[in-house]
Amino acid sequence: MAEPMSDLVERYRRMDYGPAPESTAAAEAWLDRHERRFGHYIAGRFVPPAGGAWFTSYNPAHRTPLAEIAAGDAADVEQAVSAADEALPAWQALGGHGRARHLYALARLVQKHSRLLAVVETLDNGKPIRETRDIDVPLVARHFYHHAGWAGLCGECFPGRVPWGVCGQIIPWNFPLLMLAWKIAPALAAGNTVVLKPAEYTSLSALLFAELAGQAGLPPGVLNLVTGDGQTGELIVDHPRIAKIAFTGSTEVGKRIRRRLAGSGKGLTLELGGKSPFIVFDDADLDGAVEGLVDAIWFNQGQVCCAGSRLLMHEGIAERLIAKVKARMGKLRVGEPLDKCIDIGAIVDPVQTRRIADLVARGVAEGATLWQPDCALPAAGEFYPPTLLTEVSPAHTVVREEIFGPVLVAMTFRTVHEAIELANNTPYGLAASVWSEDLNRALEVAPALQAGVVWLNSTNLFDAAAGFGGYRESGFGREGGREGMLAYLKPAWQARLRPAPPSPPPHEAGGAGPAAAGIVAIDRTAKHYIAGRQVRPDGGNSLTIRDRAGRLAGEVALGNYKDIRNAVEAAAAATGWRRSSAHQRAQVLYFLAENLDARRTEFAARLARLTARDTAGGEREVDAALERLFRFAGWADKFDGRVHSPPLRGVTLAMNEPVGILGIVCPDEAPLLAFITLCAAALALGNRLVVVPSERCPLPATDFYQVIETSDLPAGALNIVTGQRAELGLVLARHAAVEALWYHGPAEECAAIEREAADNMKRTWTSGGLAFDWFDPEQTAGEDLLNRAVEVKNIWIPYGDQV
Numbered sequence: 001m002a003e004p005m006s007d008l009v010e011r012y013r014r015m016d017y018g019p020a021p022e023s024t025a026a027a028e029a030w031l032d033r034h035e036r037r038f039g040h041y042i043a044g045r046f047v048p049p050a051g052g053a054w055f056t057s058y059n060p061a062h063r064t065p066l067a068e069i070a071a072g073d074a075a076d077v078e079q080a081v082s083a084a085d086e087a088l089p090a091w092q093a094l095g096g097h098g099r100a101r102h103l104y105a106l107a108r109l110v111q112k113h114s115r116l117l118a119v120v121e122t123l124d125n126g127k128p129i130r131e132t133r134d135i136d137v138p139l140v141a142r143h144f145y146h147h148a149g150w151a152g153l154c155g156e157c158f159p160g161r162v163p164w165g166v167c168g169q170i171i172p173w174n175f176p177l178l179m180l181a182w183k184i185a186p187a188l189a190a191g192n193t194v195v196l197k198p199a200e201y202t203s204l205s206a207l208l209f210a211e212l213a214g215q216a217g218l219p220p221g222v223l224n225l226v227t228g229d230g231q232t233g234e235l236i237v238d239h240p241r242i243a244k245i246a247f248t249g250s251t252e253v254g255k256r257i258r259r260r261l262a263g264s265g266k267g268l269t270l271e272l273g274g275k276s277p278f279i280v281f282d283d284a285d286l287d288g289a290v291e292g293l294v295d296a297i298w299f300n301q302g303q304v305c306c307a308g309s310r311l312l313m314h315e316g317i318a319e320r321l322i323a324k325v326k327a328r329m330g331k332l333r334v335g336e337p338l339d340k341c342i343d344i345g346a347i348v349d350p351v352q353t354r355r356i357a358d359l360v361a362r363g364v365a366e367g368a369t370l371w372q373p374d375c376a377l378p379a380a381g382e383f384y385p386p387t388l389l390t391e392v393s394p395a396h397t398v399v400r401e402e403i404f405g406p407v408l409v410a411m412t413f414r415t416v417h418e419a420i421e422l423a424n425n426t427p428y429g430l431a432a433s434v435w436s437e438d439l440n441r442a443l444e445v446a447p448a449l450q451a452g453v454v455w456l457n458s459t460n461l462f463d464a465a466a467g468f469g470g471y472r473e474s475g476f477g478r479e480g481g482r483e484g485m486l487a488y489l490k491p492a493w494q495a496r497l498r499p500a501p502p503s504p505p506p507h508e509a510g511g512a513g514p515a516a517a518g519i520v521a522i523d524r525t526a527k528h529y530i531a532g533r534q535v536r537p538d539g540g541n542s543l544t545i546r547d548r549a550g551r552l553a554g555e556v557a558l559g560n561y562k563d564i565r566n567a568v569e570a571a572a573a574a575t576g577w578r579r580s581s582a583h584q585r586a587q588v589l590y591f592l593a594e595n596l597d598a599r600r601t602e603f604a605a606r607l608a609r610l611t612a613r614d615t616a617g618g619e620r621e622v623d624a625a626l627e628r629l630f631r632f633a634g635w636a637d638k639f640d641g642r643v644h645s646p647p648l649r650g651v652t653l654a655m656n657e658p659v660g661i662l663g664i665v666c667p668d669e670a671p672l673l674a675f676i677t678l679c680a681a682a683l684a685l686g687n688r689l690v691v692v693p694s695e696r697c698p699l700p701a702t703d704f705y706q707v708i709e710t711s712d713l714p715a716g717a718l719n720i721v722t723g724q725r726a727e728l729g730l731v732l733a734r735h736a737a738v739e740a741l742w743y744h745g746p747a748e749e750c751a752a753i754e755r756e757a758a759d760n761m762k763r764t765w766t767s768g769g770l771a772f773d774w775f776d777p778e779q780t781a782g783e784d785l786l787n788r789a790v791e792v793k794n795i796w797i798p799y800g801d802q803v
Helices: 005-014 025-033 074-093 095-112 114-125 129-157 176-190 204-215 230-238 251-261 286-297 318-329 350-365 416-424 439-448 481-486 492-496 561-573 575-579 582-598 600-610 615-636 671-684 699-709 725-734 747-760 783-788
Strands: 040-042 045-047 054-059 064-070 161-163 166-170 193-197 223-225 244-248 267-271 277-280 310-314 369-371 387-390 407-413 431-435 453-456 489-491 528-530 533-535 542-546 552-557 642-644 650-658 661-665 688-692 718-720 740-743 763-766 790-798
Touching: 025 114, 040 074, 040 204, 045 204, 054 114, 064 204, 074 166, 074 193, 074 223, 074 230, 095 114, 095 129, 095 176, 095 204, 114 129, 114 176, 114 204, 129 176, 129 481, 161 492, 166 176, 166 230, 176 193, 176 204, 176 244, 176 481, 193 230, 204 223, 230 244, 230 251, 244 251, 251 267, 251 747, 277 286, 277 416, 286 318, 286 407, 286 431, 310 318, 310 416, 318 387, 318 407, 350 369, 350 387, 350 407, 407 416, 416 439, 431 439, 439 453, 439 790, 481 650, 489 492, 528 561, 528 699, 552 699, 561 661, 561 688, 561 718, 561 725, 582 600, 582 615, 582 671, 582 699, 600 615, 600 671, 600 699, 615 671, 661 671, 661 725, 671 688, 671 699, 671 783, 688 725, 699 718, 725 740, 725 747, 740 747, 747 763, 783 790
Parallel strands: 166 193, 166 244, 193 223, 244 267, 277 310, 277 431, 310 407, 387 407, 431 453, 453 790, 661 688, 661 740, 688 718, 740 763
Antiparallel strands: 040 045, 040 223, 054 064, 161 489, 369 387, 528 533, 528 718, 542 552, 642 650, 650 790
């Protein structure tokens, strides 16, 4: 009998969702085929754990067991590294085209098994099937296709660079398969082999991928998976034959990894936590912004490092926007992740559910107002409702800490400047969203945000061609695009470096000592150069400088932590240098070269005496320094980023931005040339500098004060503090306002610098006790130095109606 018309009208009016379950038959069959027990994947086959330990992987939506997973120990990691080591020569000998064919085959296998991969991912992780099916798996295939292209072009596009070797990779549980692709694809394209540890909670999709890689014919040992917990990850980090580590996860663990690797010489990239702002201006399309907000914070249950968890609203539209947000939250469906009509799935584990609940409770205790829609949660499994916290301030815990759950905190602002200040008021710097119909305003705000990715009128857009990564405590390095490939390649000339010769005995502090026989010198002590002025040292002490014959050459100020503090403050105030055009910066560097050339004879004679060279040797160093000033002046307006064309209607601007306040500790060898090289490269790209010149031979740098004073370099752009390298370097490493540090010195000092910099996740480049040839432009005047002087920010700009 036909349904009465009134019932049909009522059903149409309610528009209730019916269940739309995704079949798990293929995934269950795959698990059963392996008898629901998975060993490590090493040298092309599954092997049981050496220690015989296993752990259980659960379906978080039901808390039912899925499979037993091998728990890796030192013997397992050793076996995997040995397999990767053994496979490395043949994989590199295969060449770019051969590796490209393998990556293409992996992309095709991902597409052919896309539904199985999506279901396994949802079963193991708890995210909605719509997300794994429509976002995660297609992006995985896209990354392998994209990097198949890089593999074939690697030698042409990255000349003079070679793969690191065996790479250790550790990935998180929130995007298990996608993070695997982000790590493996560029590593293999560059010619590395891999030992990867999936997250303890979510290993199954990685194991399925490994099986598919074997089916695709990937040579045994090129890809190895060792499963386990954090201790297994530590064994990978510490293994002496692993040349590079790539980690995605929490900031705290990232800091621990960085401390463990200090002084090891290993490559390291870290993609860590975030507390991303979602900024809505009063001219924004509010309905579009609300839909963007759903993707920003309730995508993957908010378990996203770049989740837009801080809503910043212009106060004039706050009331209307909050009402729209609440109405939209009321329509979000929480439940079975395999139901294709579900918006919010399961939290990955009870530990994470408790953490979310505890942080929300703390927010309420600190004065926040809690709002949650009246939505039914499943009786079993790990679920948490979409949550809104208002009446919060920047000091609230929920505003400062990464919650990693479906929790949004909302604040208001009055001006553009205040919006930028609130957005940057965080130790993180991973991503941001800006919503405004005024393109001028949006493009004004985007460069001012301290974040590696900025989406305009959009959010959570990703593509293999566009780099992804953060600033500050969100880590360093990029994944995807050209920058992501660079992370898996190193300059070939590094293999030619040899240990630097031992430093001479320390200079004495506080006394001049005897001058050369028969000479009565007029006392002159070189001061620091801070904020455009020569200033006396805070401690009132000096350091005696002698030439190679042991004769008194002069004295310089003995700097301390207060002098560094004053220099950093001067650099922070010199914001005009960062805002100046590339053309202006180039002109200043050319002017510095012009004024140095006018004093060429004087500098050459000083160098000849201090470094035991003849006059010709001194002239050679001055001429090389002049060439570097010209070279980096030339680069100033040419090292300018790229425009990517991702698969959407829009563009992505990969902008090279200055790192910010950069500390530089110079080597003793080639004291003028090294000082000029490092300063010129950093200044050309808009950085502001605090420089410690050569401890043994600082006088060429202090003589350079007069060159600076007769040029147009703004006060505070270049600050020079003389003194003892190790002491001042540690002060720079600990200073929170110093955003990067270049350090040249003995290996043990470099290790100490890297450990100290881990606390605030400062970017560092250290010599590791190796001696650079400062006259070799390949080593010290190439793009590698320029890459170290910039952060790459990707700004996504959709345009038109996205149909």
